Amino acid sequence: MTDTQTAMALLPHALPTCPNARVALFAMRRMGAYGLADAQAAHLLFSAFGQGFRRPLVLLRALMADLASASSGTIAIAPCCCARMTSAESAMLTILARVETAPEVARYLMADLLGIRRIDGVLTSAAAVAMAFADEGRPVIV
Template identity: 40%
Template sequence: MARPNDSHALAQPLPASRHETLGLVLMRRLASHGLEDARATMLALDAAGGDFRKLLVLARALVLELARTSQRKIVLAPCCAAGMTQDEGLLITMIGGAGLDVHGALTDDARCPAAMTTAHALGGELERIAIRNGWPV
């Protein structure tokens, strides 16, 4: 039986802020091309400079924790897609500081919030990078 969040359609626009778009593209690259993706590393290096390791480690940890704990398939669009899937919208909301309700909707398992802590840490790091680079937050 198909659920409403199983749609592969790009139902949502890309995030308005540059740092959230950076987080989305990092997640897409790491999930589709592997945790050692060189382009994801270059994106992190370009955005964060010498502090790129923290951003990259948090993004890798989030992808790994979501893959390990999710009770369902999380649908991500290709890296260059001009919109977001519903699951990506939930992911960006979770990175932005949302609670267990969003985590539960994304993973079908609100009891295991391991990925939520990492998502919040990644959101904080993306915001710190945005402020340091002078991007609108």
């Protein structure tokens, strides 16, 4: 297998075209790699949301903590500079985009992502993040 084939297997999804989904992805990558209090993630959300940045930031931190504590395994995230996404990242963005309009799809994706059956708490956190983005005029669309 060549390096390109290996990269495509590990990062099978293109980055989202929605700028709001890109903001969520970058913040998730930063928090996943450098911790919930990462300054660059906070700065990105401040830049994107202006004075209304606190709610999306706090809720995204809570979601990341819930994902880490509830998951039965590891959740693969790519480095921030990657121009492609892992399957787990794609699933997370799809969950954020569908949690209000197609809750059963979001439920199945979350259960698959976490490898557990009882995902109500984490799904609620995802719904809160999606609502925070939408309430500030930045809905996640994939």
